[in-house]
Amino acid sequence: xxxxxARLLLHAYLDNELDAAQSVAIVRHMxxxxxxxxxxxxxxxxxxxxxRASLYRRAPDTLRKTWQTEKPVASTTPPARTRRAPLAxxxxxxxxxxxxxxxxxxLTSTHRTGDASQWADEAISSHIRSMQPQHLMDVVSTDxxxxxxxxxxxxDFSPRVKDLAGEGFPLVGGRLDALGGRSVAALIFKRHLxxxxxxxxxxxxxxxxxxxxQWHGYNAIQWTTGHMHFVAVSNVNESELHEFVLAxxxxxxxxxxx
Amino acid sequence: MPSDxxxxxxxxxxxxxxxxxxxxxxxxxxxxxxxxxxxxxxQDVVQESMLRAFRYFHSFHGDDARVWLLAIVRNxxxxxxxxxxxxxxxxxxxDEAHTLxxxxxxxxxxxxxxxxxxxxxAALENLPxxxxxxxxxxELEECSYKEIANITGQKIGTVxxxxxxxxxxxxxxxxxxxxxxxxxxxx
Numbered sequence: 001x002x003x004x005x006a007r008l009l010l011h012a013y014l015d016n017e018l019d020a021a022q023s024v025a026i027v028r029h030m031x032x033x034x035x036x037x038x039x040x041x042x043x044x045x046x047x048x049x050x051x052r053a054s055l056y057r058r059a060p061d062t063l064r065k066t067w068q069t070e071k072p073v074a075s076t077t078p079p080a081r082t083r084r085a086p087l088a089x090x091x092x093x094x095x096x097x098x099x100x101x102x103x104x105x106x107l108t109s110t111h112r113t114g115d116a117s118q119w120a121d122e123a124i125s126s127h128i129r130s131m132q133p134q135h136l137m138d139v140v141s142t143d144x145x146x147x148x149x150x151x152x153x154x155x156d157f158s159p160r161v162k163d164l165a166g167e168g169f170p171l172v173g174g175r176l177d178a179l180g181g182r183s184v185a186a187l188i189f190k191r192h193l194x195x196x197x198x199x200x201x202x203x204x205x206x207x208x209x210x211x212x213x214q215w216h217g218y219n220a221i222q223w224t225t226g227h228m229h230f231v232a233v234s235n236v237n238e239s240e241l242h243e244f245v246l247a248x249x250x251x252x253x254x255x256x257x258x
Numbered sequence: 259m260p261s262d263x264x265x266x267x268x269x270x271x272x273x274x275x276x277x278x279x280x281x282x283x284x285x286x287x288x289x290x291x292x293x294x295x296x297x298x299x300x301q302d303v304v305q306e307s308m309l310r311a312f313r314y315f316h317s318f319h320g321d322d323a324r325v326w327l328l329a330i331v332r333n334x335x336x337x338x339x340x341x342x343x344x345x346x347x348x349x350x351x352x353d354e355a356h357t358l359x360x361x362x363x364x365x366x367x368x369x370x371x372x373x374x375x376x377x378x379x380a381a382l383e384n385l386p387x388x389x390x391x392x393x394x395x396x397e398l399e400e401c402s403y404k405e406i407a408n409i410t411g412q413k414i415g416t417v418x419x420x421x422x423x424x425x426x427x428x429x430x431x432x433x434x435x436x437x438x439x440x441x442x443x444x445x
Contacts, residue, residue, distance in 0.1 A: 011422045015396065017403050043425050046432070049378055050397040059287035063301055067280050067308055128309060216312075217305060 001029040006036045014043055066217045119231055120213035120220040122179045127197045127218065127233035130175065130186070136195070137173035137188055147174045151185055157202045159185035160228065167247040169196065179231075189244065196234040196244055203229045210245075212238065221245050275315050278323045279308075285324055285399055286331045292394040293335045295383050307334040322405070329409045332391065381431040389424035396421055 001009075006029045012018050013026045030037040130136050139150040148161040154176055163171040168191065175186040177199065184201040203224060210223040219241045222231040232245055286307055291300040307330045311318075318326055382390060395401045395409060406417045 008419060008422050011425060012403070012418055015403065015421070017418070039429075042429055046425060046429055047397060054375070055379060055382065056284075056398050057288045057291035057300070059283045059304065060297070060301065063287065063304055064283060066305070067283055068276070128313070216309070 001025050003029075003033060003036055006030070006033065007039070010036060010040045011043065014040065014047065119179065119222060119229075120211070120233075121215070123197070123199050123220055123222070123231040123233045124213075124215050124218045126177055126179060126186075126199070127195075127220075130177070130188075130197055131195065136175065138175045140173040142171055142173075144171060147171065147187070150174060151176075155183055155185055157185075157228075159187070159200050160226075161187060162248060164189060164244070164247045167243070169244050169247060191234065191236045191240060191244065194234055194236045196232060196236065196241070198248065199231045199233070200228050202227055212242075214238070223249070225249065275312055278318075278320075279311050279315070279327055282324045282327045283308075286327055288398055289328055289331050289391070289394060290335060292382070292390060292398070293332070293387060294339075303331060303335045303338060306338065307331045310334060322408075325401075325405050325408050328395070328399070328401075329411075332409060377432055378428075381428050384431065385424055385427055389420055389427060392417055392420045393424040393428070 006026060009018065009022065009026050010030070013023060018026065030040055139147055141147050141150075142163065142165070144161045144163045148159070151159050151161075151174065161171070161174070165171065169189045171187060172190050173188045175188065177184050177186040179199060179201070182201060184199045187198045187200075189196040189198065204227065206224055206227060210221065213220040213222075218233060218235050219238045220231055220233045221241055222229065223245065224230070230245075230248070232241060232248070234241055234244075236244075283304070286304050287300060290303040290307070291297070294300045294303055307327070311327055311330050314330075382393070385393065391410060392406055395406045396403075401409065403414050403417050403421075406412075407414045410417070412420075
């Protein structure tokens with residue numbers, strides 16, 4: 001074996017990636033070649049240093065909280081590998097019973113929130129879809145007088161359009177979207193580098209309750225006013241999204257723009 | 259997707275996502291952090307990667323969730339980076355240009371490597387991305403060559419030669435920084 005080959009292979013040897021024949025060859029070469037043996041020793045030291053030097057970066061708690069939901073099911077099942085099998089079995093049975101008892105509760109509790117949370121879920125899905133390349137905007141304009149007429153003839157209602165640049169939420173465009181099988185208007189606003197999607201569609205009842213929903217770092221706020229249902233979705237924090245909603249609602253008190 | 263949690267089957271899906279993929283959050287962050295070299299950017303990369311992973315979880319066929327997630331993290335990082343820095347020239351890596359450093363077998367070239375954390379960290383951050391990702395996956399994540407090849411979409415031979423280059427660069431940088439430091443002491 002030549003040094004040129006060895007220079008590459010000694011890394012694979014260090015990483016335990018060589019088959020037996022190649023390992024023998026590299027060991028023999030190093031016995032005969034002090035230079036390669038020395039650099040092998042150096043790389044061994046480098047590896048040891050990297051292992052010791054706590055270079056591993058662990059996920060911060062904020063990220064962990066976003067993705068690890070506090071769930072009673074499935075998260076804590078330590079492998080039962082003790083010799084006390086009967087006890088382990090009894091515990092397993094108890095655990096299974098707990099799951100059986102708890103599961104329907106969990107399912108109904110998500111069902112109970114019903115319509116509102118379903119809209120929020122759909123809106124968040126749609127918001128995530130809209131983040132895909134080439135998907136965000138059908139009409140690009142910071143001018144409400146361009147965005148509003150653009151919706152004419154595309155929807156069976158006239159959406160409320162407003163630029164909130166003064167409040168720090170500039171309007172950047174609009175899009176046709178579908179939620180729960182019906183066409184809705186989506187307005188796109190920016191908050192610094194974040195995107196806020198505001199969905200709206202007409203409803204028959206005026207339910208004044210404002211509902212806030214969270215899902216994995218996304219916030220959704222929905223409300224109904226003037227027979228129009230609104231859902232604002234973004235990954236900005238909840239208080240900023242509230243600020244946005246207030247700014248938008250403020251406007252709807254004044255006569256809507258013609 | 260979130261709306262699916264109303265269906266028991268999808269609820270199971272979500273549960274299995276949390277059981278299969280979420281445990282590798284640290285691995286995802288470690289890779290993202292070393293690629294991005296910035297806490298906030300790394301968090302954005304991981305958040306986006308987890309969303310992509312969740313969205314495409316149906317296409318995951320239960321091989322190795324860690325490898326699958328790390329490949330997503332890597333792709334996400336490069337796609338976000340090319341989007342963010344359209345002006346910054348795309349870093350192309352020419353394997354030929356980065357041939358192995360011709361190390362003269364002189365005694366001081368093999369000066370014992372100082373393994374102090376700060377120098378090591380700086381040396382690692384100074385590596386070009388294609389070298390940095392393989393060495394991070396190998397030494398910190400302890401992936402096999404095959405796993406690295408799967409994550410980066412490269413041939414095993416490429417992984418091996420890049421690892422060799424990465425280590426030679428690290429070694430060269432560490433021994434030069436330590437000799438510099440020594441020269442400093444003398445003055």
